[in-house]
Amino acid sequence: QKEVEQNSGPLSVPEGAIASLNCTYSDRVSQSFFWYRQYSGKSPELIMSIYSNGDKEDGRFTAQLNKASQYVSLLIRDSQPSDSATYLCAVRKNYGQNFVFGPGTRLSVLP
Amino acid sequence: EAGVAQSPRYKIIEKRQSVAFWCNPISGHATLYWYQQILGQGPKLLIQFQNNGVVDDSQLPKDRFSAERLKGVDSTLKIQPAKLEDSAVYLCASSFSKGMASYNEQFFGPGTRLTVL
Numbered sequence: 110q111k112e113v114e115q116n117s118g119p120l121s122v123p124e125g126a127i128a129s130l131n132c133t134y135s136d137r138v139s140q141s142f143f144w145y146r147q148y149s150g151k152s153p154e155l156i157m158s159i160y161s162n163g164d165k166e167d168g169r170f171t172a173q174l175n176k177a178s179q180y181v182s183l184l185i186r187d188s189q190p191s192d193s194a195t196y197l198c199a200v201r202k203n204y205g206q207n208f209v210f211g212p213g214t215r216l217s218v219l220p
Numbered sequence: 221e222a223g224v225a226q227s228p229r230y231k232i233i234e235k236r237q238s239v240a241f242w243c244n245p246i247s248g249h250a251t252l253y254w255y256q257q258i259l260g261q262g263p264k265l266l267i268q269f270q271n272n273g274v275v276d277d278s279q280l281p282k283d284r285f286s287a288e289r290l291k292g293v294d295s296t297l298k299i300q301p302a303k304l305e306d307s308a309v310y311l312c313a314s315s316f317s318k319g320m321a322s323y324n325e326q327f328f329g330p331g332t333r334l335t336v337l
Binding site: 141155158201 | 253255260261262263264265268275276309311324325326327328329330331
């Protein structure tokens with residue numbers, strides 16, 4: 110079992126819809142969770158970080174964490190064509206330890 | 221605040237040649253990471269430094285890859301000799317890492333795209 114798993118996609122949603130991206134992780138002691146957006150040919154850009162169970166909202170983005178079920182998700186409301194990118198989930202066990210990235214989910218928002 | 225700087229941005233070499241990449245992290249960031257990202261995959265950690273010490277290099281192919289961060293600021297990653305499968309984007313990232321959870325966040329440089337022919 111891979112440490113961090115994501116559906117590779119592509120996930121296609123119409124403009125204005127809600128895009129839901131999911132990530133599962135295998136190590137139950139993981140503490141920190143991150144979502145990065147990566148446009149084609151660019152480096153990853155941090156969107157959200159979440160450390161506690163529940164929801165965390167930032168503008169059109171909501172991160173959801175469920176440690177008991179070992180999954181973290183990212184919701185993008187009112188999706189825009191500019192949101193079309195690959196979304197990477199990253200997990201960190203503890204402070205000072207390294208990040209493990211998932212393979213990414215490619216999102217396509219159709220005008 | 222200046223971001224993570226990397227150079228060169230692109231590099232094309234023949235197999236068996238050597239190549240070096242440079243990274244300057246965000247000022248004050250103690251932790252520096254080098255990642256390898258192959259097309260269609262997520263970044264894979266090669267090495268993590270805390271100041272000038274190595275925290276994790278378990279996935280670094282030490283027979284051909286080496287990295288240093290002598291003064292605890294900028295860092296160099298070297299490949300010698302290069303193989304075809306080393307073609308990838310090499311990303312440098314840094315984080316503050318001073319205890320508070322929010323300081324865990326890492327920020328990436330623009331990357332170096334390496335093509336090995």
